[in-house]
Amino acid sequence: MNKPLLEIRGLTVAFDTERGSAPIRPVQDVSLSIFPGQTVALVGESGSGKSVTALSVLRLVPSPPGRTLSGEIMLEGTDICRMSEKQLQHMRGKDIAMIFQEPMTSLNPVYTVGDQILEAITLHQKVSFREARKIAAEAMAAVGIADPEERLKTYPHQLSGGMRQRVMIAMALSCKPKLLIADEPTTALDVTIQAQILELLRRLQRETGMAILLITHDLGVVAENADVVAVMYAGRIVEFAGVEELFDHPLHPYTRGLFAAVPRLGQASARLEAIPGTVPNPANFPAGCRFHPRCALTQQIAAESADAVQVNTDHILAMVARPCVQQEPQLRQVSPGHWVSCHFADHYAAAAASPPSLEHRREVVVESLAAREVDA
Amino acid sequence: MIEASLQLPATVESRGYARDITGRVMRRWGARIGAAWIVCLVLLAVFAPFLATSHPLLMKSAGKWSSPVLQSLGPSDVILQAAFWMALILWPMRLSVKTKVIAWLAVLIVTAIPSINSLHPPQLFVYQHYRDAVRSGKIEQVVFAPVPFSPQDHLRDQEDMRLQPPEHVHWMGTTDNSADLLSNMIHATRIAISIGFISTGIAAVIGVVLGGLMGYYGGWIDLLGMRVAEIFDSIPTLLLLLCFVAIYPPNLYIMMAIIGATSWVGYAYFVRGEFLSLRDRDFVHAARAAGIPLPSIIFRHMLLNGLTPVIVTASFGVASAILMESTISFLGIGLTDESSWGALLEEALGGGGTFYWWIALYPGLAIFLTVFAYNLIGESLRDALDPKLGRMM
Numbered sequence A: 001m002n003k004p005l006l007e008i009r010g011l012t013v014a015f016d017t018e019r020g021s022a023p024i025r026p027v028q029d030v031s032l033s034i035f036p037g038q039t040v041a042l043v044g045e046s047g048s049g050k051s052v053t054a055l056s057v058l059r060l061v062p063s064p065p066g067r068t069l070s071g072e073i074m075l076e077g078t079d080i081c082r083m084s085e086k087q088l089q090h091m092r093g094k095d096i097a098m099i100f101q102e103p104m105t106s107l108n109p110v111y112t113v114g115d116q117i118l119e120a121i122t123l124h125q126k127v128s129f130r131e132a133r134k135i136a137a138e139a140m141a142a143v144g145i146a147d148p149e150e151r152l153k154t155y156p157h158q159l160s161g162g163m164r165q166r167v168m169i170a171m172a173l174s175c176k177p178k179l180l181i182a183d184e185p186t187t188a189l190d191v192t193i194q195a196q197i198l199e200l201l202r203r204l205q206r207e208t209g210m211a212i213l214l215i216t217h218d219l220g221v222v223a224e225n226a227d228v229v230a231v232m233y234a235g236r237i238v239e240f241a242g243v244e245e246l247f248d249h250p251l252h253p254y255t256r257g258l259f260a261a262v263p264r265l266g267q268a269s270a271r272l273e274a275i276p277g278t279v280p281n282p283a284n285f286p287a288g289c290r291f292h293p294r295c296a297l298t299q300q301i302a303a304e305s306a307d308a309v310q311v312n313t314d315h316i317l318a319m320v321a322r323p324c325v326q327q328e329p330q331l332r333q334v335s336p337g338h339w340v341s342c343h344f345a346d347h348y349a350a351a352a353a354s355p356p357s358l359e360h361r362r363e364v365v366v367e368s369l370a371a372r373e374v375d376a
Numbered sequence B: 001m002i003e004a005s006l007q008l009p010a011t012v013e014s015r016g017y018a019r020d021i022t023g024r025v026m027r028r029w030g031a032r033i034g035a036a037w038i039v040c041l042v043l044l045a046v047f048a049p050f051l052a053t054s055h056p057l058l059m060k061s062a063g064k065w066s067s068p069v070l071q072s073l074g075p076s077d078v079i080l081q082a083a084f085w086m087a088l089i090l091w092p093m094r095l096s097v098k099t100k101v102i103a104w105l106a107v108l109i110v111t112a113i114p115s116i117n118s119l120h121p122p123q124l125f126v127y128q129h130y131r132d133a134v135r136s137g138k139i140e141q142v143v144f145a146p147v148p149f150s151p152q153d154h155l156r157d158q159e160d161m162r163l164q165p166p167e168h169v170h171w172m173g174t175t176d177n178s179a180d181l182l183s184n185m186i187h188a189t190r191i192a193i194s195i196g197f198i199s200t201g202i203a204a205v206i207g208v209v210l211g212g213l214m215g216y217y218g219g220w221i222d223l224l225g226m227r228v229a230e231i232f233d234s235i236p237t238l239l240l241l242l243c244f245v246a247i248y249p250p251n252l253y254i255m256m257a258i259i260g261a262t263s264w265v266g267y268a269y270f271v272r273g274e275f276l277s278l279r280d281r282d283f284v285h286a287a288r289a290a291g292i293p294l295p296s297i298i299f300r301h302m303l304l305n306g307l308t309p310v311i312v313t314a315s316f317g318v319a320s321a322i323l324m325e326s327t328i329s330f331l332g333i334g335l336t337d338e339s340s341w342g343a344l345l346e347e348a349l350g351g352g353g354t355f356y357w358w359i360a361l362y363p364g365l366a367i368f369l370t371v372f373a374y375n376l377i378g379e380s381l382r383d384a385l386d387p388k389l390g391r392m393m
Helices: A050-057 A085-091 A113-124 A129-142 A161-173 A191-208 A219-225 A243-248 A253-260 A296-309 A313-320 A322-326 A363-375 B017-026 B029-051 B075-090 B097-118 B128-136 B181-217 B219-233 B237-247 B252-262 B265-278 B282-289 B294-302 B308-330 B341-346 B357-385
Strands: A006-015 A024-034 A039-043 A066-075 A096-099 A179-183 A211-216 A228-233 A236-242 A332-335 A338-340 B058-061 B064-066 B139-143
Touching: A006 A050, A024 A050, A024 A066, A024 A236, A039 A050, A039 A219, A050 A066, A050 A179, A050 A211, A096 A161, A096 B282, A113 A129, A113 A161, A129 A161, A161 A191, A191 A219, A211 A219, A219 A243, A228 A243, A228 A253, A236 A243, A236 A253, A253 A296, B017 B029, B017 B357, B029 B075, B029 B181, B029 B357, B075 B097, B128 B139, B181 B219, B181 B252, B181 B265, B181 B294, B181 B308, B181 B341, B181 B357, B219 B265, B237 B252, B237 B308, B252 B308, B265 B294, B265 B308, B282 B294, B308 B341, B308 B357, B341 B357
Parallel strands: A039 A211, A039 A228, A096 A179, A179 A211
Antiparallel strands: A006 A024, A006 A066, A228 A236, A236 A338, A332 A338, B058 B064, B058 B139
């Protein structure tokens, strides 16, 4: 029970570029663990490496040009990075399933929904055609599709976006995976459907006890669904904590910037807050802390010091930010269950560097898992 | 509550992509006429031994009814009949395409084995035997075929029937060796149909497999495949065929194989292009994430999506294969023992510069109409499958 289902240790993914230039590293030294029944959210802007991390878990990073430089991804004790193509095929869909951002294009337009679900079922489970049909219909019913037997005969273009995402989820769940990777599952859907899909994922998680790796940039989705949050920036995890802890005490200036950028009800403001600048190109990440060119914290500290001694702000900034520019911060546990990588986080210097692991999960999930164990 | 709102209207018609496309193609008059012509040809090819034969369909001789035409059927005629009727029976059945094809092939094999083993019709018939018997009253009652002449029936019992222009007995006239032209034309549809379909089939299979692999893998496989394709592209089919028939005796199957093996390049280019764009589509990623094995991804999920240009090219390819065979036969180096439109066309020019218009007109018209029909269908398919033209038709 206390063993993580999936453990990513020091994962670095490189993409080979044009001959002559160094390979880029969209994911650098990422460590993460997911326990059964837990929802871990990977949060970050576009280009922060969250999707590449998720694809690496399934070994679906296109290769070439992509390759895993270092690190291991342990799924219940076996390293996914060392699996043969055959083992991978067996693992994909059965142990780890994935749903994608675009339900409109993730289903094959020339086959019926039933054909596609049945293919996945008969591939991973040794069942007769009739049983497979039953499983498919049950999966369709479980995701809240009325008249599942009939809907199996429809083609994707006959379904709405929300229905298609339900079908994708049904397909992913038909083989009872232990981990579901949801890559921005609601981004392409309108808001009411988003709520339905998220609610559906929560309910299915309660019922099956699977773990979910939720990739999103929507903090509202994170607050409602995640147990644990990993904030990624420029290929690294910059903060990792339980969801309440993170929302109550965001430590990393990037996380704080993200929260500041969320518009609030009842507060009229002329402009939305934003983090200045853009995510750096993976081809040339800044030296030291990758966030420092956009960091409000260093500039703020510099401004405060400058007020006190009345000298040139730029000079103070250079002094204050020297560790940020020169040294890459490590993830350190600054309070129980809260890791952050920032030179200026509270208690940062005293904390020991360690890969994050957090057994924080919602009570409901723990209960359902306990019930399952009693059954077993 | 939420569930209730998800119910789709019950009227949504579950219509497959293939049926949708067929419907759109057949909305055009050109395609309808083309398809009607091809269907006619297929029917003529299947029923040729009953439509144009010197053997009576039924006859009463010495008080007994018999059917000489049935005794004259060879193994290929029997297999063709079985294939046709089985297809007709299976077509409306509510079975999956896979089951239908398997059932069809099974019936074909079951009929092929005994018919090849047991059916040995005599190589040489004396066709005038029937006519003599009718005249002398040995055969009391007789039903002849609509065209009562076999293609090899040289009318030895009649006075000079060579090169007669069309009249009421020989609707399309006779050829150089007194054979009925219409009968030859009907029997020649078999070659026209089979050479088109089989050589295009060979080309499409080679092209799709190689093009698919090139497009999916890219890299050095693509590089190598493209060079091989270019080499094959540079081989002139006609010259290769000429070389072949100069060395070996003409053989229909080898001709099909040669035409197929040199014309796959176009298919390979098209499929490669389609796959290059398909391999990054979301549903291909989703299929890989679901652990579906690679052959299934390439040949099930991607191929069906990238098949449209292949279908269009194939319909034009059938036409060009027919032309190719006609050319070879016209040059007088085609098949000798079976009639083909091209070979008939060649007889239009007699020695000493004489020209027999009916022998030129009818086979020429048949070739023209068939090629035209395939082109009409191909064009209509291309428009129906073009997403830009989409629903405008």
